[in-house]
Each structure stands twice: as C-alpha cells, then as structure tokens.
Amino acid sequence: MALAWLQHLLSHRHLSAYADGELASGLRRRVEGHLARCARCRAEVEELQATARTLSLLPQEAPPRSFALGPDQVAAPARRPPPALALRGLQAATVAFSVLLVALVAWDVAGPATSEQAAAPAGSQSAPAAAPREAPEGAGAALAATPTPAPTRPDMGLAGPQATPTPADRRRQTEEAPAAEAGEETGRSLLRIAQVAAGVAAGLAAGAWAVLAIRSRRGS
Amino acid sequence: MDDDALISRARAGDLDAFNLLVERYQGLVFNVCLRMLSDRAAAEDAAQEAFISAYRVLGRFRGGSFRAWLLRIAANLCYDEMRRWRRRPLPLEAAADLAAPAAQSPESALMRGELAGHLQRGLASLPADQRLALVLRDVQGLAYEEIAQAMACSLGTVKSRIARGRARLRDYLKAQGLLPSGAALALEEE
Ligand SMILES: [Zn+2]
Numbered sequence: 001m002a003l004a005w006l007q008h009l010l011s012h013r014h015l016s017a018y019a020d021g022e023l024a025s026g027l028r029r030r031v032e033g034h035l036a037r038c039a040r041c042r043a044e045v046e047e048l049q050a051t052a053r054t055l056s057l058l059p060q061e062a063p064p065r066s067f068a069l070g071p072d073q074v075a076a077p078a079r080r081p082p083p084a085l086a087l088r089g090l091q092a093a094t095v096a097f098s099v100l101l102v103a104l105v106a107w108d109v110a111g112p113a114t115s116e117q118a119a120a121p122a123g124s125q126s127a128p129a130a131a132p133r134e135a136p137e138g139a140g141a142a143l144a145a146t147p148t149p150a151p152t153r154p155d156m157g158l159a160g161p162q163a164t165p166t167p168a169d170r171r172r173q174t175e176e177a178p179a180a181e182a183g184e185e186t187g188r189s190l191l192r193i194a195q196v197a198a199g200v201a202a203g204l205a206a207g208a209w210a211v212l213a214i215r216s217r218r219g220s
Numbered sequence: 221m222d223d224d225a226l227i228s229r230a231r232a233g234d235l236d237a238f239n240l241l242v243e244r245y246q247g248l249v250f251n252v253c254l255r256m257l258s259d260r261a262a263a264e265d266a267a268q269e270a271f272i273s274a275y276r277v278l279g280r281f282r283g284g285s286f287r288a289w290l291l292r293i294a295a296n297l298c299y300d301e302m303r304r305w306r307r308r309p310l311p312l313e314a315a316a317d318l319a320a321p322a323a324q325s326p327e328s329a330l331m332r333g334e335l336a337g338h339l340q341r342g343l344a345s346l347p348a349d350q351r352l353a354l355v356l357r358d359v360q361g362l363a364y365e366e367i368a369q370a371m372a373c374s375l376g377t378v379k380s381r382i383a384r385g386r387a388r389l390r391d392y393l394k395a396q397g398l399l400p401s402g403a404a405l406a407l408e409e410e
Contacts, residue, residue, distance in 0.1 A: 013380075013383060014379075014383075015383070016379070016382055016383035016386050016387070017364070017379045017382070017383065020357065020364070020382070022363070022364045022379070043401070043405070046405040047390050047394075047399065047401070047405065048386055048387070048390060050390075050399055050400075050405055051358075051386050051389055051390040051393060051399065052357075052358045052386065054335070054339065054393060054398070054399065055339060055343075055354065055358035055359055055389065056358055056359060056361070057335060057336075057339070058255065058336055058339050058340070058359050059336060060247060060251050061250070061251060061254060062247070063246050063247055063250040063264075063267065064250075064260065064264055065264070066242075066243070066246065067242050067246045067249075067250070067267055067268050067271045068239040068242050068243065069235060069238065069239060069242065069271060069272060069275055071235065073272055074235060074272075074275060
C-alpha cells in the first residue's frame, strides 16, 4: 500500500514527459508499470494529452511582413560602441571619485599639519579654475603661519588674504584664533559634505557601471 | 541548401544567404513572439529585432540547432519587452484581440477564434518560462532537447517547466469548461 503510494508520487511528476514520449526507456517502463495499476494517473495522462492537443490547435499566423534585412539594417553596428564608451566613462568616474574620496579622507586624517600640502591637489581636483590663484597664496600663508599654533586655511579665504610676513599681522592672527577656529569648524563640515558627496558619487558610478556591464553581457 | 551552408555564406557577408534563413524561420520566430507577448505589434518588433541581432552576432553561433539559437535570441527580446511591461501594465485586451484572424467558414472561425482567445489568455496566465516551454513544445512541436538549447537550460528543467505549465493550463481550460475531466476522456476512448 505504502509502496504503491510511493510509486504513484514518483510516476506522477513524469506523466507530462511520458505523454510526450520524452522519457528514457527505464523510467518509461516504470511509469507504464504504474499506469497499469493507477486509474488516477491514467486519467491525468489523458488530460495532459488533451491539453497538449488543444494547444496545438492555436493557428500559426502568417508574419505581417517579411523580416528580411536590408543593407541599411545591417550597416548599423553603431549600437555597440555607445555602451562600451559609457562603460569606460563610468569606470573612469568611479576611479576619479574614489581617488577624490581617498584624498579628502587623507586630508582630514592627516590634519592641520599637512593641510597646506594637501590643499593644493585637493583644491585643484575639486576646483581646477581656482587652483592657480590659490597656490601662491597658500605658499605665502605657509610662511606666515609657521610660528602660529592656530592652523591657517588659505583655501577657506579667511587667513589667506591677510597673511603677510609682518609681526603685527602675526599678532593679529593669533588674536583672531577663535574666528579661525570657527572657520575651521565650517571647513570641517564642508569637508564632511565633500567626503560624503564623493563617496555617494563613486558608489553611484560603480553601481551604474555594474548594471550596464551585466546588461551588455546578457544582451550578447 | 541547408542551414550550415547558408550560415557560413552569411558570415562571409552574404546578406542574401542570411535572408534565406530569415525566410525559413520568420514564421516560427514571429509566432513564438506572438504567443509570448499576446500582442501583434510587439511580436513584429521583437521578431525583426531578433533577426537583426542574429545577423550581428552570427559569428558567435557555435553550431548545433540554428533555429534553437535564433529562438533563444527572440525569447530574450520577449523577456526584455515583458520586463518593460511590468513597469507599464500590458494591454489586457491584447489577448482577446488575438482571438481570430478572419477565416473561411464563419462558424468554425468563430469556434476556433474563441478557443484561440481562451488558449492565449491561458498561456498569458503562466509564468514566462513555463509559457515559453509550452509554446515551443505544444504549439511549435519542438523536441525537449531543442527546447533546452533554446532556453539555455537543462533537460530536467525543460521537463519540469512543461509539466508545471501544462498542468496549470489544464486547470485553466477545465475552469473554462473547455476540457472534460480525464475520467470522461478515458471513457470516450473505450
Ligand atoms: Zn498514480
């Protein structure tokens, strides 16, 4: 009894393939042996065959036109280069934003001591137009700021314009330390925003690149 | 001339040779797309696009059944189209529209047309993989082995897709009163 039920379960899932004559001979004989004893499976085979027969009544429709290719349809492999170009562009964008992110984080971690050196490359990357004007100013500020404990941020435009190598100015700068600190606070939050923006941009570029790469692979 | 001879000529840039292949398989490709998409215009576009991309990537054909390879390209285009529909719901009347192309005897045309509409709606209710397997098997009469090539899957997967799709379609047709129960069918035969 239990054996018969087991045979029923084992045969039942092969009935469609059996009806199609697509079972290997060993399995086919086993299914036939079960069919001889199981009315339910015999009825199932009848139904599945009737379904297949009914489906085969669907008419074959004539194509509405010829799909033969003309020379114009063939001479247009222009669809392939754009994805490749886009892929390369997104790859470059991912690398660029990642480098920018690393530079911004490095600047942040390295802190005020190296801020002058870091300012030049980071500044030139985020705002290339401003770079030539800022570089000499930064150098001057570095000279002026050497004895000052408060860090100067030439690129923030706070200490930079005022920095000239006179003792009076040096004193004034020390007095302005709280203001500079407030400026640094603003600078830090700006830096954070820039870091997050670079990270998000790198992530988006990498994501878009992955989607495009998968699509073009699947399409080929 | 057989497929392989035409393929090698087409690879050498002979467009006429390729168009002989198009002529040979356009009915098959169009009808598979039609049953997959339930929409004539979409099927027309998919079939045309299938032949264009087949010509472009003909160099990648590695032998075996050319029509299975062609059907795989067409099926992928149909899947793409259905994915676009998921974002913008498909026209539900489409299946009903497919009911009947005007035929000779009006009465039998009506019968056939109604049945065709039911069958198309039944197919449309299946998951796409089961629908494709069933269309290739029962509407186009392909063997399991060739279906496996066209669907890029194993023979076992073809078997289970056909079994599940056919059982579901059987239930659908029964619910529509278009299929007598198996017991009645068995009696008819005796
Ligand atoms: Zn049984």
